[in-house]
Amino acid sequence: MSSIKEVARVAGVSVGTVSNVLNRPDMVAPETRDRVLAAIAQLGYVRNGSARQLRAGRSRTIAVVALDLANPFFIDVLSGVEAAAQRDKLTVMVFNSSKDADREARLLEMLEEQRPLGVLITPVNDRGQRERLDRLVSRGIPVVLFDNSSRLSHGCAVAVDDVLGGRLAGLHLRERGHRRIAFAGGPFTVRQVEDRRDGLAGVLTADETLTVIPLPDLNVATGRTAGQKIAEMPPATRPTAVFCGNDLVALGVLQELTQRGLRVPDDVAILGYDDIDFAAAAAVPLSSIRQPREQLGHTATVMMLEEANQGSRHQHRHVIFQPELVERTSTAAMRTEPKAAEAAT
Amino acid sequence: MSSIKEVARVAGVSVGTVSNVLNRPDMVAPETRDRVLAAIAQLGYVRNGSARQLRAGRSRTIAVVALDLANPFFIDVLSGVEAAAQRDKLTVMVFNSSKDADREARLLEMLEEQRPLGVLITPVNDRGQRERLDRLVSRGIPVVLFDNSSRLSHGCAVAVDDVLGGRLAGLHLRERGHRRIAFAGGPFTVRQVEDRRDGLAGVLTADETLTVIPLPDLNVATGRTAGQKIAEMPPATRPTAVFCGNDLVALGVLQELTQRGLRVPDDVAILGYDDIDFAAAAAVPLSSIRQPREQLGHTATVMMLEEANQGSRHQHRHVIFQPELVERTSTAAMRTEPKAAEAAT
DNA sequence: CCCGCATTATGAAACGATTCAATCCGCCCG
DNA sequence: CGGGCGGATTGAATCGTTTCATAATGCGGG
Numbered sequence: 001m002s003s004i005k006e007v008a009r010v011a012g013v014s015v016g017t018v019s020n021v022l023n024r025p026d027m028v029a030p031e032t033r034d035r036v037l038a039a040i041a042q043l044g045y046v047r048n049g050s051a052r053q054l055r056a057g058r059s060r061t062i063a064v065v066a067l068d069l070a071n072p073f074f075i076d077v078l079s080g081v082e083a084a085a086q087r088d089k090l091t092v093m094v095f096n097s098s099k100d101a102d103r104e105a106r107l108l109e110m111l112e113e114q115r116p117l118g119v120l121i122t123p124v125n126d127r128g129q130r131e132r133l134d135r136l137v138s139r140g141i142p143v144v145l146f147d148n149s150s151r152l153s154h155g156c157a158v159a160v161d162d163v164l165g166g167r168l169a170g171l172h173l174r175e176r177g178h179r180r181i182a183f184a185g186g187p188f189t190v191r192q193v194e195d196r197r198d199g200l201a202g203v204l205t206a207d208e209t210l211t212v213i214p215l216p217d218l219n220v221a222t223g224r225t226a227g228q229k230i231a232e233m234p235p236a237t238r239p240t241a242v243f244c245g246n247d248l249v250a251l252g253v254l255q256e257l258t259q260r261g262l263r264v265p266d267d268v269a270i271l272g273y274d275d276i277d278f279a280a281a282a283a284v285p286l287s288s289i290r291q292p293r294e295q296l297g298h299t300a301t302v303m304m305l306e307e308a309n310q311g312s313r314h315q316h317r318h319v320i321f322q323p324e325l326v327e328r329t330s331t332a333a334m335r336t337e338p339k340a341a342e343a344a345t
Numbered sequence: 346m347s348s349i350k351e352v353a354r355v356a357g358v359s360v361g362t363v364s365n366v367l368n369r370p371d372m373v374a375p376e377t378r379d380r381v382l383a384a385i386a387q388l389g390y391v392r393n394g395s396a397r398q399l400r401a402g403r404s405r406t407i408a409v410v411a412l413d414l415a416n417p418f419f420i421d422v423l424s425g426v427e428a429a430a431q432r433d434k435l436t437v438m439v440f441n442s443s444k445d446a447d448r449e450a451r452l453l454e455m456l457e458e459q460r461p462l463g464v465l466i467t468p469v470n471d472r473g474q475r476e477r478l479d480r481l482v483s484r485g486i487p488v489v490l491f492d493n494s495s496r497l498s499h500g501c502a503v504a505v506d507d508v509l510g511g512r513l514a515g516l517h518l519r520e521r522g523h524r525r526i527a528f529a530g531g532p533f534t535v536r537q538v539e540d541r542r543d544g545l546a547g548v549l550t551a552d553e554t555l556t557v558i559p560l561p562d563l564n565v566a567t568g569r570t571a572g573q574k575i576a577e578m579p580p581a582t583r584p585t586a587v588f589c590g591n592d593l594v595a596l597g598v599l600q601e602l603t604q605r606g607l608r609v610p611d612d613v614a615i616l617g618y619d620d621i622d623f624a625a626a627a628a629v630p631l632s633s634i635r636q637p638r639e640q641l642g643h644t645a646t647v648m649m650l651e652e653a654n655q656g657s658r659h660q661h662r663h664v665i666f667q668p669e670l671v672e673r674t675s676t677a678a679m680r681t682e683p684k685a686a687e688a689a690t
Numbered sequence: 691c692c693c694g695c696a697t698t699a700t701g702a703a704a705c706g707a708t709t710c711a712a713t714c715c716g717c718c719c720g
Numbered sequence: 721c722g723g724g725c726g727g728a729t730t731g732a733a734t735c736g737t738t739t740c741a742t743a744a745t746g747c748g749g750g
Contacts, residue, residue, distance in 0.1 A: 001484065003736055014700045019738055029698060044480065049458035050404075051736035054395040054705050061455075069423070069439075075415050078441065091455050094414075094439040096423065110406075110436050113394035135389065139346065220626045251626070258628045281565045281596070283603045283628040348706055359730045364708055374728060396706035399735050 002043040011039035022047065053115075061091040062304065063111055065104065065121040069096045070219070071248060072276040073293060074122075077146065080297025081120060088305065090117065099124055099217075108132045115141060118304040120297075122146040125189060142307035142314075144300045147191070156307060158300045158319045162192045165289045165323040166199020169243045169271050172287075172325050176333065178241040178269060179208050184226035184253060185245020186215040193218070193245050196273060200243055211239050218245045223252020230268060231260040240268060241331070247272035247279045250286050254330065258283065270330040285328035292321050347388040356384035367392065398460075406436040407649065408456055410449065410466040414441045415564070416593060417621040418638060419467075422491065425642025426465060433650065435462065444469055444562075453477045460486060463649040465642075467491040470534060487652035487659075489645045492536070501652060503645045503664045507537045510634040510668040511544020514588045514616050517632075517670050521678065523586040523614060524553050529571035529598060530590020531560040538563070538590050541618060545588055556584050563590045568597020575613060576605040585613060586676070592617035592624045595631050599675065603628065615675040630673035637666050 008015045013036060020028045021036040028036075039045075053059050064081055066074040078094065085092045093116075097104040101124045108129055111119055119136060121143065123129055133143050137155060145157040173181055181204065188194045197212065204210055213229055215222040226249060230242060244250035250272030257268055264270055264284045272279050275290035299319055307314040353360045358381060365373045366381040373381075384390070398404050409426055411419040423439065430437045438461075442449040446469045453474055456464055464481060468474055468490065478488050482500060490502040518526055526549065533539045542557065549555055558574055560567040571594060575587060589595035595617030602613055609615055609629045617624050620635035644664055652659040 004738095005736080015737080016700055016702095016739080017698085020699085023738075027698080032698080046457045046480075046484070048399070048736050049455075049460065050395045050399040051705090052458070052738080054393070054399050054707090054735090055737045055739085057705075059395075069414065070417060070420050072415065078414070082441070091452070092440070094441070095437070096427070096439070107436070110394075112391045113397070115394065135391075139391070220622065224626065251623075255626055255628050277565065278596075278623070281569065281600055283600050349708095350706080360707080361709080361730055361732095362728085365729085368708075372728080377728080393706050396735090397708080399706080399737090400708050402735075 002045050003048070004045070006043055007036065007039045007045050010043060011036045057115075058308075059114070059116050060089070061093050061116050062118045062120065062301065063093055063095060063114075063116040065095045065097055065107055065111075065119065067097055067122040067124065068099055069094070071246070071274075072278060073246070073274045073291070076276070076293035077297035080294035080299075081301045082297075083294070084298045084301035084305070097124055101125065101129075104129060105132065108136070111141075112136060112139065115139070118142045118144070118308050120144050120146065120300050120304060140311075142304050144304045144307075146296060146300060156300075156303045156316050156318070158296055158303065158321070160291045160296065160321045160323050162195035162323075163199040163202070165273065165291075166196040166201075166243070167203050168199075168323065168325045169196070169273075169289055170200040170203035172327070172331065173241045173243065173269065173271060174203065174208070176241070176269065176331055178239075180211070180237070180239040180241075181208065182211040182213055182230060182239035182242045183245075184213040184215060184223065184230075184242055184249055185218060187217070188214070196243075196245060209239075213242075215245065215249065219248045220252040220255075223249035223254075224256040225252075227253040227256025227260075231257055231262055238268070241265075241271065242268060243271045244273060247274045247276045247286060247288055250288070250330075251278060251282060254282055254284060254286065265330050265332050269332075272330075275326050280328065282330075284330050287328045287331040288326050289323045290326045291323050296321065347390050348393070349390070351388055352381065352384045352390050355388060356381045402460075403653075404459070404461050405434070406438050406461050407463045407465065407646065408438055408440060408459075408461040410440045410442055410452055410456075410464065412442055412467040412469065413444055414439070416591070416619075417623060418591070418619045418636070421621065421638035422642035425639035425644075426646045427642075428639070429643045429646035429650070442469055446470065446474075449474060450477065453481070456486075457481060457484065460484070463487040463489070463653050465489050465491065465645050465649060485656075487649045489649045489652075491641060491645060501645075501648045501661045501663070503641055503648065503666070505636045505641065505666045505668050507540035507668075508544040508547070510618060510636075511541040511546075511588075512548050513544075513668065513670045514541070514618075514634055515545040515548035517672075517676065518586045518588065518614065518616060519548070519553070521586070521614065521676055523584075525556070525582070525584045525586075526553065527556040527558055527575060527584035527587045528590075529558040529560060529568065529575075529587055529594055530563060532562070533559070541588075541590060554584075558587075560590065560594065564593045565597040565600075568594035568599075569601040570597075572598040572601025572605075576602055576607055583613070586610075586616065587613060588616045589618060592619045592621045592631065592633055595633070595675075596623060596627060599627055599629060599631065610675050610677050614677075617675075620671050625673065627675075629675050632673045632676040633671050634668045635671045636668050641666065 004015050004018050007018045018036055021033050082092050095107050104124050136143050143155055147157055183197050185193045213226045250270050254270055262268055272286045272288035275288040279286040279288045349360050349363050352363045363381055366378050427437050440452050449469050481488050488500055492502055492504055528542050530538045558571045595615050599615055607613055617631045617633035620633040624631040624633045
């Protein structure tokens, strides 16, 4: 209700002085400052953010556009972002694109008008909002992608080497003696998923079989359908190990297999991706390919702030993290022969 | 970079006309409009949100301050909010207080400056930011609490009757023949948790025992410690059923019990709260007390918008939803005698 | 005793959009 | 032929800050 003008009037000073009290308190005389502060308290004055930002041209909030907040992976990334933002007293605001390209488009449009300090985003798909993102950048709003975006020519990005992740998965499962391996995941238009599968496929030799179980999405529900398909395969040809597109899928597969009487890892081993907290906490603790989730968010934020400060002198960078295997029970050494699968449901 | 003035110059019209093209397109002559639109396209002009909001005084975004984004419950509530917001083309921005009162305070401070259209919040604790919330309201920003806030005298709120939820839980477990029941949850400074426990305690009779396992927080990890405690109790006095403060705890309990060789529900039944998707998808599908999550968010948003439109003529309301029992396997009828618990660990 | 400097305070000019009273213009009708 | 009407357009005022050149004040030194 009350503006800086009111405060000035009540304190008997000019608006400039009030502004100084707010922004450079030590360039105003102590007693004047006290008078102004008293007026502020008396009126319950609060700065108007819009006016402030209009004048300043830049905001103090950074926007995160998450692909799917229902996936704990993004929540962890978010912690990293918040940690980095806290240092500079920046506010983090989160938007959820829910894997919906239209929604994403609307959000970006809004952000273009709002002009946050920077944007961190996992785009719904590769080409999608390419030009809209470019427009943000050309307006001086740094954009950092959480994305394996080596194919994108410009802009900063942080990512995890998903091909390597897939490879680690494959090597681990082979080493455990598995020869029939399944990959459960999709859609393959999502780069990460494609890469994980390709990494896995790349390390398999001729005498090993790879069964791909395509899924329309990566969540617990689709994981269960994958589990169902696996359980229904004849034991003689059933894969002895499943590498899942992410941990949600792995959880679904685990739950379905368990319910149908198949033992994990004895009958079927399961390997997830992301290493979310639920993975370690599952009924059978899940082995998983860990992504440095908080660090991903942290690094992206730092890069973004760098770009925001350096302005045009900024050099874009791509930081690629290495994933690592976390071994738990779900891929432990088998107690029975790999081939001797038991009857199920 | 380019403002409305540039556009006006390029199109050869006044700024007022450009503004009209943007806001009331049909009160400007078609050919003028086309000229303006062309200029806009040519310059890549985008409205400046801050200026817009400064002038308008009100924003088109609603702020949600979630208590804990890591709990899928809030993500579901969020969907409800987004659904309601979409109708009016409003943007939803999410903030995470992470159960941290300081963080919450900083967020509210920031929101006071930013002046969103409205605020939906689950406060960290009852008394906490009371006056800060009041200040928002007195500034004309409607605040709706997701909270059983019957004790709060003013402001709108939506909530679920947690005492009833606890009662439903108790009645169900008794009906299933359980006489030794545990409640796992905390902290009891959180109203919801307190109410759930009290509801449960209220329906138990003298010959039934209630063991409270206090937890510092409601998540999978604390759930596991609760599970551990239960597993280590002597079978003769061990509770035959656990009612958990929420589903995350229930998942933790389930996983720990399962790993220690106790069967669910035969040795110990488990009942959760919230009915998040993970509950139905657990290795042993969890019975749970369902809260209408999306509807909670939806209703809160509608109430908030109502208040935003009606202004001072608005009558605050408290909407209390009824929770309901969802029966699944984790509290199914026991195959063995309730007293005859098996050896564990 | 006066000048100049340091310290404070001032107020007008932005920032970019919206709004609204005023103006303009063409046309119809008396 | 002129008044009036209505649709289209204008441009100045406004929102609340921040900034910056300028002014005022006080004080010490030459």
